[in-house]
Amino acid sequence: MASQSKLPIGILGATGMVGQRFIQLLQNHPWFEIAWLAASDRSSGKPYGEAAKWRLDAPLPESIARMTVSAATPESAPKIIFAALDAAIAREMEPDFANAGCAVVSNSSAYRMAPNVPLVIPEINADHLHLIEEQPSRAESGGYMVTNPNCSTIGLVMALKPLEVRFGIEKIFVTTMQAVSGAGYPGVPSMDILGNVIPYIGSEEEKMEAETLKLLGLLTGHSVAPLDAKISAHCNRVPVEDGHTESVSIQFGNKLGRAVTHEDILAAWAEFRPLAGQQLPTAPEQPVEWAPQNDRPQPRLDRNRGNGMAVTVGRLRPCPVLDWKFTVLSHNTIRGAAGAAILNAELLASLGKLEPLSAAVTRA
Numbered sequence: 001m002a003s004q005s006k007l008p009i010g011i012l013g014a015t016g017m018v019g020q021r022f023i024q025l026l027q028n029h030p031w032f033e034i035a036w037l038a039a040s041d042r043s044s045g046k047p048y049g050e051a052a053k054w055r056l057d058a059p060l061p062e063s064i065a066r067m068t069v070s071a072a073t074p075e076s077a078p079k080i081i082f083a084a085l086d087a088a089i090a091r092e093m094e095p096d097f098a099n100a101g102c103a104v105v106s107n108s109s110a111y112r113m114a115p116n117v118p119l120v121i122p123e124i125n126a127d128h129l130h131l132i133e134e135q136p137s138r139a140e141s142g143g144y145m146v147t148n149p150n151c152s153t154i155g156l157v158m159a160l161k162p163l164e165v166r167f168g169i170e171k172i173f174v175t176t177m178q179a180v181s182g183a184g185y186p187g188v189p190s191m192d193i194l195g196n197v198i199p200y201i202g203s204e205e206e207k208m209e210a211e212t213l214k215l216l217g218l219l220t221g222h223s224v225a226p227l228d229a230k231i232s233a234h235c236n237r238v239p240v241e242d243g244h245t246e247s248v249s250i251q252f253g254n255k256l257g258r259a260v261t262h263e264d265i266l267a268a269w270a271e272f273r274p275l276a277g278q279q280l281p282t283a284p285e286q287p288v289e290w291a292p293q294n295d296r297p298q299p300r301l302d303r304n305r306g307n308g309m310a311v312t313v314g315r316l317r318p319c320p321v322l323d324w325k326f327t328v329l330s331h332n333t334i335r336g337a338a339g340a341a342i343l344n345a346e347l348l349a350s351l352g353k354l355e356p357l358s359a360a361v362t363r364a
């Protein structure tokens with residue numbers, strides 16, 4: 001990005017768990033500047049510091065605390081919007097912003113599986129961003145929607161992609177241990193989760209299964225053909241504050257023409273640096289980090305690797321049912337939410353897709 005002045009951005013759902021992470025991660029961002037914060041009618045009109053129950057251990061910046069929370073309508077909003085709304089609200093609101101000419105970079109599940117909406121992790125499937133051009137709003141106002149995956153999907157796919165590229169994957173079996181911050185604030189009541197495990201997170205298993213195959217799928221013309229693999233997810237809520245841990249077993253295809261070894265897998269993870277040289281400010285240098293200790297990764301010890309943007313893999317060993325099994329950990333509100341959306345926006349900026357969006361319409 002050659003531009004000297006920062007791009008003004010807005011945050012929809014700024015008072016929530018993910019909205020707060022956006023604020024934290026965008027402090028001193030070299031390309032983006034927070035210009036607008038919006039939330040529900042309960043919050044609009046109030047100073048942010050009063051409207052939001054700040055839950056992060058980094059202090060709330062004074063300048064943000066003083067900003068007035070705006071109504072969640074596109075009229076007064078900047079043209080780049082980070083959205084962190086509940087799915088039901090996002091379903092109604094995000095198209096309004098896209099139709100009004102905004103680039104909507106969304107965390108919500110509402111449009112992730114829509115055929116003309118890209119579901120993107122920059123390291124995995126940057127080419128899927130082409131789907132933006134399939135959205136009617138793009139031609140009419142320049143606006144569009146881009147989504148990042150569910151917080152439990154993102155760690156899994158980061159670990160799988162380097163293996164899929166080299167060896168092919170036919171079967172995936174995953175069991176998650178998901179942090180309470182993944183349910184937003186106030187989330188799961190403390191009386192339900194303390195000293196407990198809840199073996200159900202509404203729609204999570206379905207999302208994880210469908211999103212994984214779309215992310216690993218092939219862009220074919222106007223949509224994405226999902227990866228032709230079988231996947232089964234078991235999702236559990238555990239009493240951990242931040243960081244989703246996942247136990248994964250996989251069966252490989254035959255791309256290599258021989259059995260896949262321990263060394264092959266470690267090399268695939270170590271050499272996976274698809275964004276090297278692109279200088280996206282939020283991209284971790286080593287997106288998939290290997291933890292050699294036999295009791296790692298652990299949420300408290302490993303979730304902040306790569307400033308919360310790297311995923312950590314460990315415990316690689318043969319699986320007597322499928323081929324290999326391992327553990328993966330990722331920070332659910334950074335790599336799994338706000339950081340994922342910021343990295344998507346950085347990729348869009350580097351591709352010229354955040355230039356004044358009216359220019360896109362003029363050119364079309």
Ligand SMILES: NC(=O)c1ccc[n+]([C@@H]2O[C@H](COP(=O)([O-])OP(=O)(O)OC[C@H]3O[C@@H](n4cnc5c(N)ncnc54)[C@H](OP(=O)(O)O)[C@@H]3O)[C@@H](O)[C@H]2O)c1
Pocket residue numbers: 012013014015016017018019038039040041042043044051072084085086087089107108109149150151181182183184185332333336337
């Ligand atoms: N937490 C995670 O780890 C995670 C990870 C990936 C994706 N996500 C997704 O990100 C989204 C946000 O999650 P969260 O955990 O941040 O939820 P949250 O803590 O419940 O925050 C929800 C936000 O939406 C706002 N909101 C509610 N109703 C609204 C309305 N009618 N109009 C405008 N704003 C409204 C809230 O504002 P008020 O404060 O004014 O009510 C708040 O700012 C969800 O779709 C979630 O599935 C979350």
